[in-house]
Amino acid sequence: MREDVLEASVVMAKCRTSHQPYGIRIEKRRNNTWYCTWAFKLSEKSAGNEGYGSTMISGRVDVDPEYPGCPYCGGNGWVSCGHCNKLTCYNGEGDSFTCAWCGNSGKLQSAETFDLSGGGY
Ligand SMILES: [Zn+2]
Ligand SMILES: [Zn+2]
Numbered sequence: 001m002r003e004d005v006l007e008a009s010v011v012m013a014k015c016r017t018s019h020q021p022y023g024i025r026i027e028k029r030r031n032n033t034w035y036c037t038w039a040f041k042l043s044e045k046s047a048g049n050e051g052y053g054s055t056m057i058s059g060r061v062d063v064d065p066e067y068p069g070c071p072y073c074g075g076n077g078w079v080s081c082g083h084c085n086k087l088t089c090y091n092g093e094g095d096s097f098t099c100a101w102c103g104n105s106g107k108l109q110s111a112e113t114f115d116l117s118g119g120g121y
Helices: 044-049
Strands: 005-014 021-029 033-041 055-063 077-080 087-090 096-098 105-107 113-120
Parallel strands (some): 005 087
Antiparallel strands (some): 096 105
């Protein structure tokens, strides 16, 4: 682990094209910003078993340059649903999205701070 990492966690997201879940490793660095550093495939079952989604992460969230993107479609970002607060992958195109969790659709809003639910790492 890098020495400027203060905390690390994993948050759950879903791919908007395959609707499969994945985990995003997220770490808090000394500048008080959370960085997404890694993404990996999950099954819904293992996601539940490992308790991802049980702690809240709040603050500024950014994407590390080494973040590989969604493991299913390669989308390099994600959006946080205003309805269920869960994450759906996003590839930077268009100005609207459909949540892969609850089906809510709406306009994208750019936000620099988020409340995410993550799990112990
Ligand atoms: Zn995806
Ligand atoms: Zn949603």
